[in-house]
Amino acid sequence: MNAHILSLVVWIPIVAGVLVLATGSDRNAALARWLALAGALLGLIVALPLATGFDTGTSAMQFVEKAAWIPAFNVHYHLGVDGISMPLVLLNSFTTVLVVIAGWQVIQDRVAQYMAAFLIMSGLINGAFAALDGILFYVFFEGMLIPLYLIVGVWGGPNRVYAAFKFFLYTLAGSLLMLVAFIYLYYQAGGSFDIQTWHRTSLGMTAQTLMFLAFLLAFGVKVPMWPVHTWLPDAHVEAPTGGSVVLAAITLKVGAYGFLRFMLPIVPDASRELAWLVIALSLIAVAYIGLVALVQSDMKKLIAYSSIAHMGFVTLGFFLFNELGWEGGLVQMVSHGFVSAALFLCIGVMYDRLHSRQIRDYGGLVNRMPVFAAFFMLFAMANAGLPATSGFVGEFMVIMAAAQVNFWYAFVAATTLIFGAAYTLWMYKRVVFGTITNPKVETLTDLNGREWLLMVVLALCVLGLGLYPKPLTDIMHVSVVDLLAHVAQTKLP
Amino acid sequence: MSLTSFVPALPEIFVLTMVSLILLIDAAVGEKRRYIAYGLSLLTLIGAALLTLRDFSSMPVLALGGLFIDDPLSDVLKLFLYLATAAVLVYARDYLRQRGLYRGEFFVLALFALLGMMVMVSASHFLTLYLGLELLALSLYAMVALQRDSSVATEAAMKYFVLGALASGMLLYGMSMVYGVTGSLSLGGVAQNLADGTDLRIPLVFGIVFIVAGLAFKLGAVPFHMWVPDVYHGAPTAMTLFIGSVPKIAAFAFVVRILGQGLESQVTEWRDMLVILAVLSMALGNFAAIAQSNLKRMFAYSTISHMGFMLLGILAGSQNGYSGAMFYVIVYALMTLGGFGMILLLSRAGFEADRLEDFKGLNRRNPWLAFVMLLLMFSMAGIPPTVGFYAKLSVLQAVVEIGYVWLAVAAVVFSLVGAFYYLRIVKLMYFEAPADTEPVAVAPDTRLLMSANGLAVLALGILPQPLMAVCVHAIGASF
Numbered sequence: 001m002n003a004h005i006l007s008l009v010v011w012i013p014i015v016a017g018v019l020v021l022a023t024g025s026d027r028n029a030a031l032a033r034w035l036a037l038a039g040a041l042l043g044l045i046v047a048l049p050l051a052t053g054f055d056t057g058t059s060a061m062q063f064v065e066k067a068a069w070i071p072a073f074n075v076h077y078h079l080g081v082d083g084i085s086m087p088l089v090l091l092n093s094f095t096t097v098l099v100v101i102a103g104w105q106v107i108q109d110r111v112a113q114y115m116a117a118f119l120i121m122s123g124l125i126n127g128a129f130a131a132l133d134g135i136l137f138y139v140f141f142e143g144m145l146i147p148l149y150l151i152v153g154v155w156g157g158p159n160r161v162y163a164a165f166k167f168f169l170y171t172l173a174g175s176l177l178m179l180v181a182f183i184y185l186y187y188q189a190g191g192s193f194d195i196q197t198w199h200r201t202s203l204g205m206t207a208q209t210l211m212f213l214a215f216l217l218a219f220g221v222k223v224p225m226w227p228v229h230t231w232l233p234d235a236h237v238e239a240p241t242g243g244s245v246v247l248a249a250i251t252l253k254v255g256a257y258g259f260l261r262f263m264l265p266i267v268p269d270a271s272r273e274l275a276w277l278v279i280a281l282s283l284i285a286v287a288y289i290g291l292v293a294l295v296q297s298d299m300k301k302l303i304a305y306s307s308i309a310h311m312g313f314v315t316l317g318f319f320l321f322n323e324l325g326w327e328g329g330l331v332q333m334v335s336h337g338f339v340s341a342a343l344f345l346c347i348g349v350m351y352d353r354l355h356s357r358q359i360r361d362y363g364g365l366v367n368r369m370p371v372f373a374a375f376f377m378l379f380a381m382a383n384a385g386l387p388a389t390s391g392f393v394g395e396f397m398v399i400m401a402a403a404q405v406n407f408w409y410a411f412v413a414a415t416t417l418i419f420g421a422a423y424t425l426w427m428y429k430r431v432v433f434g435t436i437t438n439p440k441v442e443t444l445t446d447l448n449g450r451e452w453l454l455m456v457v458l459a460l461c462v463l464g465l466g467l468y469p470k471p472l473t474d475i476m477h478v479s480v481v482d483l484l485a486h487v488a489q490t491k492l493p
Numbered sequence: 494m495s496l497t498s499f500v501p502a503l504p505e506i507f508v509l510t511m512v513s514l515i516l517l518i519d520a521a522v523g524e525k526r527r528y529i530a531y532g533l534s535l536l537t538l539i540g541a542a543l544l545t546l547r548d549f550s551s552m553p554v555l556a557l558g559g560l561f562i563d564d565p566l567s568d569v570l571k572l573f574l575y576l577a578t579a580a581v582l583v584y585a586r587d588y589l590r591q592r593g594l595y596r597g598e599f600f601v602l603a604l605f606a607l608l609g610m611m612v613m614v615s616a617s618h619f620l621t622l623y624l625g626l627e628l629l630a631l632s633l634y635a636m637v638a639l640q641r642d643s644s645v646a647t648e649a650a651m652k653y654f655v656l657g658a659l660a661s662g663m664l665l666y667g668m669s670m671v672y673g674v675t676g677s678l679s680l681g682g683v684a685q686n687l688a689d690g691t692d693l694r695i696p697l698v699f700g701i702v703f704i705v706a707g708l709a710f711k712l713g714a715v716p717f718h719m720w721v722p723d724v725y726h727g728a729p730t731a732m733t734l735f736i737g738s739v740p741k742i743a744a745f746a747f748v749v750r751i752l753g754q755g756l757e758s759q760v761t762e763w764r765d766m767l768v769i770l771a772v773l774s775m776a777l778g779n780f781a782a783i784a785q786s787n788l789k790r791m792f793a794y795s796t797i798s799h800m801g802f803m804l805l806g807i808l809a810g811s812q813n814g815y816s817g818a819m820f821y822v823i824v825y826a827l828m829t830l831g832g833f834g835m836i837l838l839l840s841r842a843g844f845e846a847d848r849l850e851d852f853k854g855l856n857r858r859n860p861w862l863a864f865v866m867l868l869l870m871f872s873m874a875g876i877p878p879t880v881g882f883y884a885k886l887s888v889l890q891a892v893v894e895i896g897y898v899w900l901a902v903a904a905v906v907f908s909l910v911g912a913f914y915y916l917r918i919v920k921l922m923y924f925e926a927p928a929d930t931e932p933v934a935v936a937p938d939t940r941l942l943m944s945a946n947g948l949a950v951l952a953l954g955i956l957p958q959p960l961m962a963v964c965v966h967a968i969g970a971s972f
Contacts, residue, residue, distance in 0.1 A: 024860075025860075069956075069958065070883075070957055070958045070961060071958060071962070072958060072961040072962055072965050073886070073887075073890070073961075110856075113860075135886070138877065139877040139878050139882070142876055142877045142882070143876070143877050143878045145876065146867075146871060146876060149916070149919070150919075150923055153920060153923060153924045154923050154924060160924065161920055161924055164920070164924070165913070165916060165920070168912070168916060169909065169912065169913060169916075172876075172909055172912055173909050176905035176906075176908065176909055177902065177905065179886070179889070179905065180889065180893070180898065180901045180902055180905055183886070183889055183890050183893045183901065184893055184898060186890070186893075187893060187894060
C-alpha cells in the first residue's frame with residue numbers, strides 16, 4: 001500500500017542520530033541540537049501517515065515490508081503494524097521530539113552524543129514495535145540497551161554506574177533466555193523466525209510452560225513487574241530528565257507490548273494456565289508498590305514506583321483475557337506514556353532550578369511558579385486517575401474487566417485509586433503548597449517558553465485522551481478482538 | 494608424482510619461498526631498511542591471497558598423494574589467515590619499533606607460523622596436520638621469547654613451550670591409537686575404516702580421549718587452559734595480538750578436520766567430552782575474567798570462554814554447527830584483532846596501555862577510538878546490532894537443533910556473566926574522567942585499519958549474510 005513508511009519511521013531517527021554524532025565536539029552544540037530537533041520532527045512527520053492511512057477494519061498487519069535479510073537462517077527484514085503496535089510507534093516518535101526539546105538547555109556536556117543516543121534509541125524502539133520477525137525484533141530489543149546504558153551512565157547522577165549496570169544486566173538476563181526460546185521456536189515452526197508463523201505453531205504443554213517463563217522474565221524485567229522491578233527506581237533516579245522520560249514513557253511499553261505480541265499468542269495454553277501467577281504479581285505491584293511509593297522522599301523515585309504500579313494495571317488487564325481488560329491495558333500504556341513523561345518533565349523543571357529531587361527541599365512552590373503549579377496539578381491528578389484525564393480511562397476499564405472475572409481482583413486493583421491519589425497528591429501538597437521554608441525557592445522563576453510548550457502539548461494529550469478515548473480504542477479494537485479469539489484457542493498438539 | 498600435483502599447494506610454496514627470501518634480504522640490508530622486510534611480508538600475503546583466489550576450488554581436491562587437501566573450507570580459511578596476519582603486521586609495527594623488537598625475525602617467524610597454519614587447514618592426513626601444528630607452535634614459542642631481556646616474556650615462552658610440547662605428545666599418542674585401530678593415517682582412510690565398524694572400541698575411545706585432550710590444550714579449553722593467561726600476559730602485546738587471533742582460525746580447521754572429518758562416525762563419543770570442555774571453558778573463562786585488572790589477562794580468559802562457545806558449534810557435529818563455529822571463529826579473530834590492536838594503539842614508548850585504568854575517559858581523549866572500542870566490546874558480549882550476536886546465535890542454533898536446549902541455556906547464562914566485564918570497559922571509557930591526559934598519537938594507516946576493523950564489526954552485524962553464506966558454502970562443499 002504505502003511504500004516503506006515503516007522503514008522511514010525506523011531509519012530516519014537512526015540516520016539523524018548518526019549525523020548528529022558527526023557534528024562532533026561541543027563547539028557545534030547548537031548545530032547538534034537543531035539537527036536533532038529536525039530529525040525528531042521528521043521522524044514524527046513520516047510516522048503520521050500510519051495514523052491517517054490506517055485501516056481500522058482489519059486485524060491484519062498493515063504497511064507491511066518484507067525482504068530477505070539473512071537467508072542462511074531464514075531471517076527476514078519484515079515490518080508491519082496492527083492496531084496494537086501502531087499507537088505505540090506514534091507515541092514513541094512523539095516522545096522523541098519532547099525529549100530533544102527537554103534536553104535543549106539542560107545538557108551542556110557532550111550534546112551531540114546525548115542527542116544522538118536518543119535519536120538512535122527512538123529508531124530502535126520503533127523497530128521493535130514494528131518487527132514481525134523474531135530475530136529482527138531481538139536485534140532492536142537488545143540494540144536499544146546500548147544507547148540507554150550510555151544515557152544513564154554518562155549523563156546520570158552520582159550512583160549512575162550502579163544503575164546502568166543493574167539495568168543492563170537485568171534486561172540482558174531476560175532477553176537471553178528469550179533468545180533460546182526463539183531458537184527453539186525456529187525449529188518447532190519448521191525453520192522460521194516469522195512471528196505470525198509462530199502464532200500458529202502448535203506446542204506441547206511443557207515447552208509452552210518453559211517458554212512462558214522465559215518470556216515472563218524477558219518482558220517482566222522490562223515492564224517491570226514485581227519482584228524484578230528494582231532496576232527501575234535506580235535507573236530513573238540516576239538518569240537525566242530525557243532518559244527518565246524515554247524510560248518511563250517508552251521502554252516500559254516494549255515489555256508490555258511483548259506480552260501481547262509474543263507471550264499470549266505463542267503460548268496461549270500456558271498463559272491461561274499460569275495467568276494466576278501474572279495476576280498475582282500485577283496485584284502485588286499495584287498494591288504493594290503503591291505503598292512503597294508513599295514513603296519515598298525522592299520525587300523521581302516516587303514517580304518511578306508509581307510507574308511500576310501503573311504498569312501492573314497493564315499486565316493485570318492483559319491476563320484477564322477479556323476485551324475490556326486488553327483495551328484498558330493498552331489505553332493505560334498510552335496514557336502512562338503521556339502522564340509519566342509529563343511528571344518527569346515537571347520534576348526536571350524543578351531540578352534544573354534547584355538541583356534537588358528531594359521533596360523536603362521544596363514547599364510553597366505555588367508562590368513563585370503558579371503556572372507550573374497548575375500544570376503539575378493536572379498531571380498529578382491524571383496520575384491519581386481523576387476522571388476526565390487519560391489516567392482514569394485505562395484504570396477504570398481494567399478494574400471493570402477485573403470485576404467481570406473475580407471481585408477480589410477488582411477490589412485489590414481498586415486500592416490504587418486510594419494509594420495513587422495518596423502518594424501523588426501528598427507529594428504535590430508538600431512540594432507546591434505550604435510556606436516557603438527553603439530560601440532558594442524564593443528565587444525561582446516560572447516556566448520559560450520551551451517548558452511551557454512541552455507542558456501545553458502534554459496537557460492537551462492527557463485531557464484529549466481522557467475526554468474522548470474513542471479514536472484510540474477504535475484503532476485497536478479489531479486487532480484486540482481477533483487476537484483474543486486466537487488466544488482463546490488451544491495450541492496443544 | 495607429477496609436477497601438476499603440486500599446483501594445489503602453490504600458495505604454501507609461494508609463502509615458503511618468500512620467507513626464505515625475506516630472511517636473506519633482511520639480513521643483507523640491515524636495520525636501516527627494515528621497511529623492505531615489512532613491505533615484502535605484506536606483498537607475500539597479497540600474493541598468496543591472489544594464488545588462493547586463482548585456484549579457488551569448488552570441490553575438494555586431494556593432492557600430494559593424499560597428504561594435502563584443497564577444498565573451499567581451506568581456501569576460505571586461508572584468505573582469512575592472510576587478512577588477519579596482515580592486520581597484525583600493521584598494528585604491531587609502531588609498537589615493535591618503540592621497543593626495539595622491530596627485527597627481521599619477527600616477520601620471518603610470523604610468516605613461518607602462517608605457513609604452518611596454512612598446512613594445518615589444508616591437511617588431510619595426521620602427518621601433515623602434525624607437521625603444520627609443530628611449525629606453527631615452534632614459531633610462536635620463538636615469537637614470545639623474542640624480547641630476550643624481559644624475564645616475564647622468557648618465562649611465558651618457557652611455559653608455552655613445555656605445555657605445548659606436552660599437548661603435542663598427547664595428540665601424537667592419540668593419533669597412534671587411532672592408527673592402531675584403523676590402520677590408516679589419512680583422515681579419509683580413518684573415516685572409511687571407522688564407518689565400517691570396529692570391535693576395538695576401547696583403544697579407539699582411548700585414542701579419542703587423548704586427541705581431544707591435545708586439541709583442548711591447543712585451543713586453551715578448560716581444564717587445559719593454564720598456559721593461556723600467562724602467555725597472553727607475559728608475551729609482548731604485539732605477539733599476544735598474533736597468538737590470540739590468527740592461530741585460532743587454524744585451530745578451528747584442525748579440530749574440524751580431525752573430529753568432523755576423520756572421526757565423524759564417533760560423534761557420540763567425542764560430543765560428551767566437548768560438552769564438558771565447553772561448559773567448563775565458558776564458566777571459568779567468564780568468571781575469572783571478572784577478577785582481572787590487566788586487560789591482556791582479561792582477554793586471555795575471555796578467549797577461553799570464546800573457545801568454549803566455538804566448541805558448542807563443533808560438538809553439534811552437523812554442517813550447521815561447523816559453519817556456525819567457523820563463523821564464530823572468524824568473528825572472534827576480527828574482534829580480538831581489534832581489542833589487542835587497541836592496546837597497541839594506546840601504548841607508546843615506555844608505556845603499556847594494558848591495564849583497565851588506561852582506558853579511563855578514552856571518550857574524552859579520543860571519541861572515535863572510544864566508539865570503535867565500544868563496538869568491539871559489545872560485539873564480544875554478543876549484543877546486537879554487532880556481529881558478535883550472530884556468532885553466538887549461529888552456534889546456539891546448532892546446539893538447540895541437536896536437542897541440547899539446556900546447554901544453550903547454560904551458554905547464555907555464562908555470556909550474561911561475560912557481558913559484565915565487557916560493559917566495565919565501556920564504563921571506564923565513557924563514564925569516567927581520564928587519568929592519562931597524554932594525547933593519543935596514532936599513525937594514519939593504523940588508525941584507518943582500526944576504524945575499518947570496528948566498522949566491520951558493525952557492518953557485518955547489520956548485514957551478516959555475506960560472511961554467513963561464505964561459511965555455509967565452505968562447509969557445505971567440503972563435507
